[in-house]
Amino acid sequence: MRAEAVDATPAVAVRAIAGDERPAQLAQRLQLSLTSLPQAARLLFSFGPQGLELQAPGRRLKPLRVDFTGPGVERVGSQLLLRAARVKTRPARLLDLTAGLGADAWRLAQAGFIVTAIERQPLVHALLEDALTRAPRLAGTGSLQVVCADARSALRNLEPSAWPEVVYLDPMFPEQGRTALPRRELQLLRELTGDDDNGVELATLARMRSTRRVVVKRPLHAPPLLPSVDVCLKGRAVRFDVYLVAAGP
Structure with missing residues (x-):
């Protein structure tokens, strides 16, 4: 019997940024994978110009970000x-x-x-x-x-x-x-x-x-x-x- 394929995509990962230590520090603290590929996980932490946000690559969902200034x-x-x-x-x-x-x-x-x-x-x-x-x-x-x-x-x-x-x-x-x-x-x-x-x-x-x-x-x-x-x-x-x-x- 042929075994069904197993989805090995991580549930959550952190997107690496060249020259920025924050992603690696966050990944270590939360025990998550660090990646440079935007589609490497179902949910992806990313540091952008407006702060840290949680994205859902490939899905039509607005990134989740907390902002106390808006x-x-x-x-x-x-x-x-x-x-x-x-x-x-x-x-x-x-x-x-x-x-x-x-x-x-x-x-x-x-x-x-x-x-x-x-x-x-x-x-x-x-x-x-x-x-x-x-x-x-x-x-x-x-x-x-x-x-x-x-x-x-x-x-x-x-x-x-x-x-x-x-x-x-x-x-x-x-x-x-x-x-x-x-x-x-x-x-x-x-x-x-x-x-x-x-x-x-x-x-x-x-x-x-x-x-x-x-x-x-x-x-x-x-x-x-x-x-x-x-x-x-x-x-x-x-x-x-x-x-x-x-x-x-």
């Missing part, structure tokens, strides 16, 4: 998010459990929060780190740190002295039929991270570690992750469910 940072519902996360503590610590492309974390840091954003996917984390090197300086007390970790483990390992005033999460909502396809620039993100089915667990753990409130971003008509929502702020497409927490340590 208009895309002003995402739908950003003002509602600030209202949902607002606390009297100044400055307030905020833990973003689902950083994704970082737009919400950056917006919160701009508003003065001390933000730690957690991203479990190392490839997405690399894009976030690159964006921070190009980001403008934050005014006031705001700051943003991105960490590559599993959010559940990070929550469980938090010492009481490090519990944040606010915990924020935006679980990736599963697709529901053909009409729910994400925008092209987010298709690669979904391929990398998959649908997040840990939202309920994360929200439950968050309520045990936040000292003031937990904020959950949801599609407008989706059910809440947890019952007993204290405050609900609704926009045209999304809403923010707020769970208030009694003062912690």
